[in-house]
Every structure is written in structure tokens, then in C-alpha cells.
Amino acid sequence: MKNQGFVLWLTGLSGSGKTTLAKGIERELKERGCVVELFDGDAIRTNLSKGLGFSREDRDTNIRRIGFVANLLSRNGVIVIAAIVSPYRATRDELRHANSDFVEVYVNAPLEVCEARDVKGLYAMARAGEIRAFTGIDDPYEEPLNPDIVCYTAEETVEESVAKVISQLQRQEYIAEKPQLEYVI
Template identity: 70%
Template sequence: MTSGEGVTVWFTGLSGSGKTTISRELEQALLERKFKVELLDGDIIRTNLSKGLGFSKEDRDINIHRIGFVANLLSRNGVIAITAAISPYRNVRDRVRASIKNFVEIYVNAPLEVCESRDVKGMYAKARAGEIKGFTGIDDPYEPPLNAEVVCYTDRETVSESVAKSIAKLEELGYI
């Protein structure tokens, strides 16, 4: 049964793992079902809410706390807030989880080699060439979730399959 409450759906994963792609499809699927949905994509947040922040540990943490803060405001008011940022640090994700009543974590799991071969934004090539420092997965850590509600294996699942898994979990948990 649907709780009628909002929920924060928190995607995490390496750059190029598929967070933006899956979260957009999920957003569309939920809008079609007439839910109120807001997508907070890391790349877009960094051009406004977190404009000026860099990629040091401190700035990454501030960025994630801001996204978590807004997701909480939305989801406690009945909105499905979907976030799609790398969010590389486990303890920060877990702190955000602890601050939000309804929270579902989706680990977009693709091997680094796959993300790197996709190189959607050409960033891995730049990181390998030393033109970008502190790139997650290359010379900055990514700490995978240990207890994500959903894991999407995007090297062997289609986008539709990942979206279907996510929807099934939201249904199972009674959020939709």
C-alpha cells in the first residue's frame, strides 16, 4: 500500500556509471504515475546551489550535505526527491540517510573500466593525463555502499531493467 509520504531516492556511483541516465528515466516513470517528483542531479546542483565548490573532501562533503538538506525538505513534504550525485563517501551518505525519514539508496554499480571506456564527458581521459586532479575512481576514493536498497549493474542490465528494479523496491517499501 502507498504511504502517501515522500521519499528520497539517493543514487550513488562512479562518474559514467549511469546515475543521470537511470534517474531521468525513473523520474519520467514516476511522473507518468502522477507522483510529485524533483530530480537533483549533481552536475546541475554544482552550477547553482553549490556553485563555487570544488572537489576537495571538504567541498564534496558540503555539496552532499546541501543536496541532502534540499532532498529532506522536499521528501518530508510529500515529494519524491531523486538525487544523482557521485557522493563518494560512505559516512556522509549514511549521515544524510540518518537525517531523512524515508530514504532509499540505489548503488549504480559499474566497474571502473566500463565507466572509463564510456567516458561520457571525457573526464577520465583528462584525469589519466593528469589534467584533472582528485577524480573519483582515479586518484580520489569511491566507497561503495554496504547496504544499498537497490544495486543496478549497468554493465549487464538495461536502463529499463534498472528502473524496473528501483520501482519494484519503492513499491515493496510502500512509498509508491
């Protein structure tokens, strides 16, 4: 067992299920007694990256800031789950190289599914031209080439995707298997 923190980076389009999956993973890890911090893109933009726009340069700055803080926490034994669109492959790869304990999860859902799930109406506003540089519409999302884990959230239940991630973390020895309790009568 590695007995240390790590960064679990969930990337995918808006509406792909990153936050839902991250919360499920967080719950499972906390039940196992792990110290976990969840970074969600919306909360980060409100606090750590306030004032940044959505240009490529600003997006990269946002991702680098998140990665820097995640790395600091993980070096101190915290499991950091980052649920961030992070659309550009080069910036995600930069984070991977800066942190030896980095697990990339591609939360893969077709654009049509993400649009159907969009409760905030962001995709509709982007298609109407009310939002510019929206990832997946008029700004690219570069899929990971070699993610550690791929969750197909249009085909898998949340529970199946969480189990897939937990199983891989166990295989990579980031976390121990869940202890089985025996009852003695």
C-alpha cells in the same frame, strides 16, 4: 502506503549511469501522477554549490546541501531523485540518518565501463593528470555497504534497472503498484 515524499539517492562512479537511470525512474513516477524533482550533480554544482571545489570537505558540503534541500522537499510530499556521485560512505550514511525516508541505490558499473562511457573525456584528463582528485582515479569511491537497491548497469538494460527500482519502491510501499486499466466492451 506511506503517502509521502522520500529521497531516492543514486550513487556511483561518474559514467555509471546514474543520470540515465534517474531520468527513467522520473518518467515512470510522473506517469503514475507522482510529484518528482530530479537533482543532477552537474546542475547542482552550477547553482546550489557554486564555488565549491573537489576537496573532501567541499564534496561533503555539497552532499550535505543537496541532502538538506532533498529532505525539505520530501517532507512536503515530493519524491526527490538525487543522481550524485557522493563518493564517501560516511556522508551518505549521515544523510540516511537525517531522513527516515531515504532509499539508497548503488549504480554499480566497473571503472573500465565508466571510462568507456565517458563522453566528456574526464577520465582521460584525470589519468593524464589534468584533473586532480577525480573519483575512481586518484580519489576514492567508497561503495555502499548495505544499499537498498543495486543496479548493475553494465549487465542490465536501463529498462531492467528502472523496473528493479520501481519494484523495490512498491515493496517498501513508497509508491502504489501501477493500476491496470480494464476495458469494458
